[in-house]
Amino acid sequence: MGYAAPMPLSRRVALVLPLLAHPALAQAPLIRIGSKNFTEQLVLGELWAQALEAAGARVERRLNLGGTLIAQQALLNDQIDLYPEYTGTGLGVVLKEDTAGTPEQVLARVTAGYAARFGLDWIAPSGIDNGNVLLVVPATAQRLGLATLTDLARVAGTLTLSAGSEFADRADGLPGLRRVYGMQFKRLRQFSALGLRYAALRHGQADVVNGYATDWQIAAGGFVSLTDDRAFWPPYQLCGVARRPALQAFPRLATVLEPLNRRLDNAVMQRLNREVDQDGDEPREVAARFLREARG
Numbered sequence: 001m002g003y004a005a006p007m008p009l010s011r012r013v014a015l016v017l018p019l020l021a022h023p024a025l026a027q028a029p030l031i032r033i034g035s036k037n038f039t040e041q042l043v044l045g046e047l048w049a050q051a052l053e054a055a056g057a058r059v060e061r062r063l064n065l066g067g068t069l070i071a072q073q074a075l076l077n078d079q080i081d082l083y084p085e086y087t088g089t090g091l092g093v094v095l096k097e098d099t100a101g102t103p104e105q106v107l108a109r110v111t112a113g114y115a116a117r118f119g120l121d122w123i124a125p126s127g128i129d130n131g132n133v134l135l136v137v138p139a140t141a142q143r144l145g146l147a148t149l150t151d152l153a154r155v156a157g158t159l160t161l162s163a164g165s166e167f168a169d170r171a172d173g174l175p176g177l178r179r180v181y182g183m184q185f186k187r188l189r190q191f192s193a194l195g196l197r198y199a200a201l202r203h204g205q206a207d208v209v210n211g212y213a214t215d216w217q218i219a220a221g222g223f224v225s226l227t228d229d230r231a232f233w234p235p236y237q238l239c240g241v242a243r244r245p246a247l248q249a250f251p252r253l254a255t256v257l258e259p260l261n262r263r264l265d266n267a268v269m270q271r272l273n274r275e276v277d278q279d280g281d282e283p284r285e286v287a288a289r290f291l292r293e294a295r296g
Helices: 009-021 023-027 039-054 068-076 087-094 103-118 138-144 149-158 174-181 194-202 216-221 244-249 253-262 266-277 283-295
Strands: 030-034 058-062 082-086 120-123 132-136 160-163 187-190 208-212 238-243
Touching: 030 039, 030 068, 030 244, 039 058, 039 082, 039 253, 039 266, 039 283, 068 082, 068 087, 068 238, 082 087, 087 103, 103 120, 120 244, 120 253, 132 138, 132 149, 149 174, 160 194, 194 208, 194 216, 216 266, 238 244, 238 253, 244 253, 266 283
Parallel strands: 030 058, 030 082, 160 187, 160 208
Antiparallel strands: 082 238, 120 238, 132 208
């Protein structure tokens, strides 16, 4: 280990002065925000962090943690205080319960389940519902008369599906579509990378693609999202999951996030995801720009 020279006195004084000038900041509650490891979660984590900082909280960012169970365990282990989660994921993956129901019913069930089992609270529901979708190009929708998954099931045997590597085996993938809709595709092309799935659709190498409702490629490509008319997929409403000590330490936490989350819907989230993934902006830049726009 190399020797680190002592910090010059002038530099140490400069670092301390802001805290002396703003003693309230030093006493402000600390909120540790986590997120999962994909673009949407990073943007949401930054949005919440910057909004809470503007409201007077100290925020520590612990973003890009990993998948659902890693983020959930971080909450239970007192490593984070808050992270963005989806109702269908919480109910099905964490609580391992049946996910059938309306968005309101699923939110009520996941809220009750987390409170009873973990002492965690679901807060600040948003307008985002980032569930599974099947999409086609407009020409295909028009030629085959496709508006719903029931319509798609009628002609799926002549079509190629572009989907993720797990979609063939997951209960909420092809097995479920066969069970609920009788849907059987002529061919399945599997791609781990989401961008490759959309590229296959765009270049005519597939007729249908499996994506998520807030994918930026949907609006950018003008793709048609087919309605899940038999409610096969559960709602995936985006909310916050928070530790109660954090809510007690900063009682305004939920009221700060609620009006912000009400501004977020699938179309807005598609745009924010595009600004990161396609335009190359950093999540913190995208979040700061959105908050400036929200303030008018």
